[in-house]
Amino acid sequence: xxxxxxxxxxxxxxxxxxxxxxxxxxxxxxxxxxxxxxxxxxxxxxxxxxxxxxxxxxxxxxxxxxxxxxxxxxxxxxxxxxxxxxxxxxxxxxxxxxxxxxxxxxxxxxxxxxxxxxxxxxxxxxxxxxxxxxxxxxxxxxxxxxxxxxxxxxxxxx
Numbered sequence: 001x002x003x004x005x006x007x008x009x010x011x012x013x014x015x016x017x018x019x020x021x022x023x024x025x026x027x028x029x030x031x032x033x034x035x036x037x038x039x040x041x042x043x044x045x046x047x048x049x050x051x052x053x054x055x056x057x058x059x060x061x062x063x064x065x066x067x068x069x070x071x072x073x074x075x076x077x078x079x080x081x082x083x084x085x086x087x088x089x090x091x092x093x094x095x096x097x098x099x100x101x102x103x104x105x106x107x108x109x110x111x112x113x114x115x116x117x118x119x120x121x122x123x124x125x126x127x128x129x130x131x132x133x134x135x136x137x138x139x140x141x142x143x144x145x146x147x148x149x150x151x152x153x154x155x156x157x158x
Contacts, residue, residue, distance in 0.1 A: 019043070019052030020139040027059045028132040036128075037063040044154065054144035057154050058135065062147035064154075066128060070121045077114025083107025 023043040027036040040063045043056035084107035095103060131147045138145035 019047060019049055020055035020144065021136055023047075023052065023056045023059050024132050024135045024139060027063055028128060031063060031066075031125075031128060037067045040064075051139075051142075051144060055135070055139050058144060058146050058150070059132075061153050062128070062131060062150040065150050066121065066124045069117060069124055073114055073117030073121050075114075076110050077118060080107050080110025080112070080114050084111055 023040065026043070027040040030036045030039045037060065040056055040060035044053060044060050047053040047056050083103055127149075135145045135147065
C-alpha cells in the first residue's frame with residue numbers, strides 16, 4: 001500500500017467519523033434550546049455516510065425519548081393540576097359531589113405522576129450530557145454507540 005492510498009483512506013475515515021462525532025455534540029448543544037431532536041433528525045435524514053447515519057440514529061432515539069418524556073410529563077402534570085384545583089380548563093364543579101371527589105383524587109394522582117415524569121425528565125437531561133460525552137468518544141474511536149435506556153423509536157417510525 002502506498003502512502004497516497006493510506007492518506008486518502010485516512011482522509012475518508014476522518015470525513016466519515018467527523019459527521020458521526022459532530023452529530024452528538026450538535027444535538028447536545030441544540031438540546032439546550034429544545035431543538036436537539038430536530039438536529040439529530042436532520043443528521044439522520046440527510047446523512048450520506050452509514051457511520052454518520054448510525055450515530056445520528058442513536059442520538060435521535062435518545063433525544064426523541066427525552067423530548068417525549070418532557071411533553072408527556074408537562075401534559076399529565078397540567079391536566080392533573082387543573083383537575084385538582086377545580087378545573088380552570090374544564091369546569092369540574094358542575095359534577096355531582098361523589099364524582100367531583102373522584103375527579104379531584106384522579107387529578108392528585110395525575111399531578112404526582114406528572115411531577116415524577118418531570119423529575120425523570122430532569123434526570124434524563126443530566127444523563128444527556130454524560131451519554132453525549134460517551135457517544136462522542138465512541139464515535140471518535142469509530143464505534144456507533146447506542147444510548148442506554150433509549151428505545152429504538154426510529155425503527156418504529158420507519
